[in-house]
Amino acid sequence: MSDKAENKTDELKGKAKEAVGDATGNEQWQAEGKAEQGKANVKQAGEKLKDAVKGVTD
Numbered sequence: 001m002s003d004k005a006e007n008k009t010d011e012l013k014g015k016a017k018e019a020v021g022d023a024t025g026n027e028q029w030q031a032e033g034k035a036e037q038g039k040a041n042v043k044q045a046g047e048k049l050k051d052a053v054k055g056v057t058d
Helices: 003-024 027-058
Strands: none
Touching: 003 027
16 A cells, blocks of 8 residues: 555544544544544655655656
């Protein structure tokens, strides 16, 4: 699996965990879901930066 696809998968898992936490009132799952989404977004930003640098150097 590519890094981009893996990062998107992690983001979606985080959203799902947060949604379950919201539905059940589980604050821990809400927080974990938000943290997973944030981590995935940082990774995605890194991938975009790598792509931009690659585009400039090509």
